[in-house]
Amino acid sequence: QVQLVESGGGLVQAGGSLRLSCAASGRTFSSYAMGWFRQTPGKEREFVAAINWSGTKTYYLDSVKGRFTISRDNAKNAVYLQMNSLKPEDTAVYYCASRWDPNSVYYTRIEYVYWGQGTQVTVSS
DSSP states (O other): OEEEEEOOOOETTOOOOOOEEEEETTTTTTEEEEEEEEOOOTTTEEEEEEOOSSSOOOOEEETTTTTTEEEEGGGGGGEEEEEEEEEEGGGGGEEEEEEEEEEEOOOGGGOEEOOOOOOOEEEOO
């Protein structure tokens, strides 16, 4: 069982930055592929970014490429999402997700097993 807790959300003006963190429980964190998703009311949960165990493989939603960066620190059991040049359309609840598989990245919701409770990101225009 893996427990995930997100933090770092908040209110920011357009063009600003936020760094989301996801703290994971468990001693085998480095064996898990990690991802970030986001969801707005009435819409499906949307993939944002994913990373493999070593950070050598990453994958991004096209609309966040060049603005967002996913990274991880296996010694701290943590994964991060650095969000720069934020836009009002980035406003959403952001979720951290994981599944066992150290080598691959995954970018569909159904492929992830464990989820955090989410953190709200609001970008004002």
